[in-house]
Amino acid sequence: MAPMKRWAARAGAGAGALVVLAGGVFWFGGGYDRWSTDRALTSACDGVLPADGIRAALGERPLKSFADRSEGGLADPRTSLRVTCGISRDPGENTGKDVGEGSVTVTVNGVPTLDLEDRRYESLYPELRTASLPPAPLGQGWTGVFATSDSGTDTEATTTVLLDCAPDRGDLLVTVAVDVGTNRGDTPVDNPERRTAFARIATDTAANASRRYGCDAELGKPLKTAPLPVNEDEYVAPADAEGTCAGIAARGKTAARAWESDRGTAPYETCVLGDTRGDTTYLAVAHYGPYAEGALHDYVERAGDPDPTETGQRSGVLRNRSYWTTADCPAGAGPAFYTLSTPRDEEKGTKADQAYALATLKTFAERSAKAHGCAAPAEPSGKEAP
Numbered sequence: 001m002a003p004m005k006r007w008a009a010r011a012g013a014g015a016g017a018l019v020v021l022a023g024g025v026f027w028f029g030g031g032y033d034r035w036s037t038d039r040a041l042t043s044a045c046d047g048v049l050p051a052d053g054i055r056a057a058l059g060e061r062p063l064k065s066f067a068d069r070s071e072g073g074l075a076d077p078r079t080s081l082r083v084t085c086g087i088s089r090d091p092g093e094n095t096g097k098d099v100g101e102g103s104v105t106v107t108v109n110g111v112p113t114l115d116l117e118d119r120r121y122e123s124l125y126p127e128l129r130t131a132s133l134p135p136a137p138l139g140q141g142w143t144g145v146f147a148t149s150d151s152g153t154d155t156e157a158t159t160t161v162l163l164d165c166a167p168d169r170g171d172l173l174v175t176v177a178v179d180v181g182t183n184r185g186d187t188p189v190d191n192p193e194r195r196t197a198f199a200r201i202a203t204d205t206a207a208n209a210s211r212r213y214g215c216d217a218e219l220g221k222p223l224k225t226a227p228l229p230v231n232e233d234e235y236v237a238p239a240d241a242e243g244t245c246a247g248i249a250a251r252g253k254t255a256a257r258a259w260e261s262d263r264g265t266a267p268y269e270t271c272v273l274g275d276t277r278g279d280t281t282y283l284a285v286a287h288y289g290p291y292a293e294g295a296l297h298d299y300v301e302r303a304g305d306p307d308p309t310e311t312g313q314r315s316g317v318l319r320n321r322s323y324w325t326t327a328d329c330p331a332g333a334g335p336a337f338y339t340l341s342t343p344r345d346e347e348k349g350t351k352a353d354q355a356y357a358l359a360t361l362k363t364f365a366e367r368s369a370k371a372h373g374c375a376a377p378a379e380p381s382g383k384e385a386p
Helices: 003-028 031-047 051-058 192-212 290-301 351-371
Strands: 063-071 082-089 103-111 136-139 142-150 155-164 171-179 257-260 268-274 280-287 315-317 323-327 336-341
Touching: 031 051, 031 063, 031 082, 031 103, 031 192, 051 063, 051 082, 051 103, 051 192, 103 192, 103 290, 142 192, 155 192, 171 192, 268 351, 280 290, 280 351, 290 336, 323 351, 336 351
Parallel strands: none
Antiparallel strands: 063 082, 082 103, 103 171, 136 142, 142 155, 155 171, 257 268, 268 280, 280 336, 315 323, 323 336
């Protein structure tokens, strides 16, 4: 072989070795994991995810997307916008090291839902998973709520943000559930920095979604903190309630404790009443916007019952024996839907029981409606749907 050809061959072999070496450094040095994570974060959920926020929640570990799908559009008159995705830690190969479980599940929904027939057996919007106690209004200019649920092994923090889009464009509901477990020290939501990081994923996703889908909503302020929902020890006597339970009368040992959140602009509010042992006896819930639409769907349409509001009925008793009433809200917001359930069967029998339940629902609904700028709710009644 001529000297020039031998030199060229050696040079080619050396270059090839460098390419292989560089590839090995990229792969084993974590370059591929970073590239794969970046790709998952930028491509999932129609590109509306805040990559830095999700990394902060799940840590600097390889991440992968799951359940990623998108359909419809905000301006589509036939099909509702529905975008869902999830990001989770990738355990990778079994190295004997516990990377910990963790995931972020995001849903962006157009409001109201247009294609009811396609999802007649599903809930219209993601469930707001909460403990049995009230969630907290997000505040800081956002119409939203921060809630937690505890399965005993994991704590999930759910943040919802409702965006009021420009006229004739519907609204957007952004729901973010962060599950990072409780097996690594303190409960994540007890740490204010982590709690705020979880909630910021929702507000940042909402801001990105507003731009992506032409919502053009007025946004809240960058979150400085996220409220901590009430816990079991934070009850007051009904007479001392100043938030969502304000004005509701006590009833002997049956309704002696009240768990409440601050009154705000949350699209979902609750007041929990309990007996002297701490057991829940009455649960009042205010549903606004998509939560009102979804509650009517779950309580009535999915059960195969006629919608009582279409017949002009404005209050009454649901199939599950909960009392309900409605209120008209500002144009474009849809009607509000209020319910009062009595988990203890023995509290449903007498006329006195019914009178107290209806009075409690009346007070709760009237105060909530006023705070949200809605009209006075219909007088609660014991009328069943036809």
